[in-house]
Amino acid sequence: MNIRSRHDAIVRSLRRNGTTTIDDLAGEVGASRRTVLRDIGALRDQGFVIHSDVGRGGGVQLDPQSMQTTARLSVPEVFALLISVAAMRAAGNLPFSDLADAGLAKIERALPSDKVRDLRAVLDCLHIGQLSPLQDLSDMGRIDPQLLPAFETAFLQRLLIRFDYRDAKGRETAREVEPQAMLILPPLWYLVAWDPARCDFRHFRMDRISGPAALDGTSFRRRHVPFEDDVCPFRDLPR
Amino acid sequence: MNIRSRHDAIVRSLRRNGTTTIDDLAGEVGASRRTVLRDIGALRDQGFVIHSDVGRGGGVQLDPQSMQTTARLSVPEVFALLISVAAMRAAGNLPFSDLADAGLAKIERALPSDKVRDLRAVLDCLHIGQLSPLQDLSDMGRIDPQLLPAFETAFLQRLLIRFDYRDAKGRETAREVEPQAMLILPPLWYLVAWDPARCDFRHFRMDRISGPAALDGTSFRRRHVPFEDDVCPFRDLPR
DNA sequence: CGAAATGGTGCCAAAAAATGACACCATTCA
DNA sequence: TGAATGGTGTCATTTTTTGGCACCATTTCG
DSSP: HHHHHHHHHHHHHHHHHHHEEEHHHHHHTTOOOHHHHHHHHHHTTTTTTEEEOOTOOEOOOOTTTTTTTOSSSSSHHHHHHHHHHHHHHHHTTTHHHHHHHHHHHHHHHHEEEEHHHHHHHHHHTTTEOOOOOOOOOOOOOOOOHHHHHHHHHHHHEEEEEEEEETTTTOOOOEEEEEEEEEEETTTEEEEEETTTTTTTEEEGGGGGGEEEEEEEEOOOOOOOOOTTOOOTTTTTTOO | OOHHHHHHHHHHHHHHHHHEOHHHHHHHHTHHHHHHHHHHHHHHHTTTHHHHHHHHEEEEEEEEGGGGEEEEEEEEHHHHHHHHHHHHHHTOOHHHHHHHHHHHHHHHHHOEEEEEHHHHHHHHTTOGGOOOOOTTTGGGGOOOTTTTHHHHHHHTEEEEEEEEOTTTTEEEEEEEEEEEEEEEETTTTEEEEEETTTTTEEEEEEGGGEEEEEEEEEOEEEEEEEETTTTTTTTSSSS
16 A cells, blocks of 8 residues: 555544544554554644653544634535445456545545535435346436435434335335435435334335424434344345 | 655645756755656546646646545555446446545546546456355355355356355265355355255355355256345344 | 653665656658 | 757666654653
């Protein structure tokens, strides 16, 4: 790895993780402890404000105020690029993903670090399925563009979200759910959410959601939703 | 002089002087002709548009528009981003792809137009739908490396696959299934497959699969696996 | 207190990158 | 034609970077 891109990687890691240790950083960027310390010195010379606490429970962290410059790309644009690259990485075509990551790192350095942390947090909720061979997209409805800001707010602030949902039989219901994750099984996108009224996890095709809105002030704690073992998630589906 | 600051010096000189020659630049920044030519190549890769006229009375000059460049992405990096976004578009997630495209358009504006044309030409030759979803599994570490060739064969040729599976309770069973999709729920990877013996979809944690092998000649038709509607995939999971 | 975890510095040999010199090519123009 | 100009390939040399290593200072926890 290049010294330049390693500096980018360190800044990104600091922005994403908040507080880390030198050794963790070294492992993450694939360099030695000594080199990471040198890099941090260089970054400080470049104007990055990096706090460090010595001793047990200490670590280094990037001052959120440091090196904030005006971004050429809008935050949603960067977010969209992040999703694209994550999907590509999930699909497994590596050389391109590494390059795309390097490019995004440069872009991210031009964004306010708290925004970048937010974007990464949303990204962590994305569950990306296989990029399948092209399917018939004709019946795929458009996703309401308002979903993006609504869900971003809901995910970041852990607010309940309310929307109208039309199921496969055309029935319309109003929902108030705790968004847990977004699931991409191309070409379809799903929202995985906990429905407090039904005391159950549910998921919703994004193109069947309308009128989404975050419910102000009604926050919730994130649940742990990973799949486990040999349980069939498609039990009740039409085949 | 540092390579980085020399690049800056070259850009500044080009901005100040308008048109100069390689030799003048070399004298100005205190480097050899060869090095300045290398630097100009690097700057072009970073998105600076530098015109050059060969022959008597020629010289190099910086395109005024590239003065607005802040994100200095290399050409391969932009290419990788283009591929990622194209793949996402092919996968059918429209609103986000539009945003990503808008971001890329801004980036492309900072690149030499002939480079962009080349990138687009290459891109048109890529068949996103045929990208194998399995090339990257090897660096998961915990997953049996033999899964790679077996699943790749199975996915691409639509062959049944046989393996031993150890479930959460430690029970070992032999499976013969039709692989349908890969599901990534970091840090775990899952195989989603149709089990003909059980007439049901099942999914398997990749790190609990051993001894995978494609069953020669026993092909199947891909089923439509995406989730449907408001069905709970986590019904039987510990919460 | 002692031990462990943490950031930080100095030193040095090995590895990697940058550099410069040179030969050469293609184009342009007087 | 010949000079001026941008551009490429190669290779030995020089410079920078890297990763151990030893060591120090501070902090927290038992």
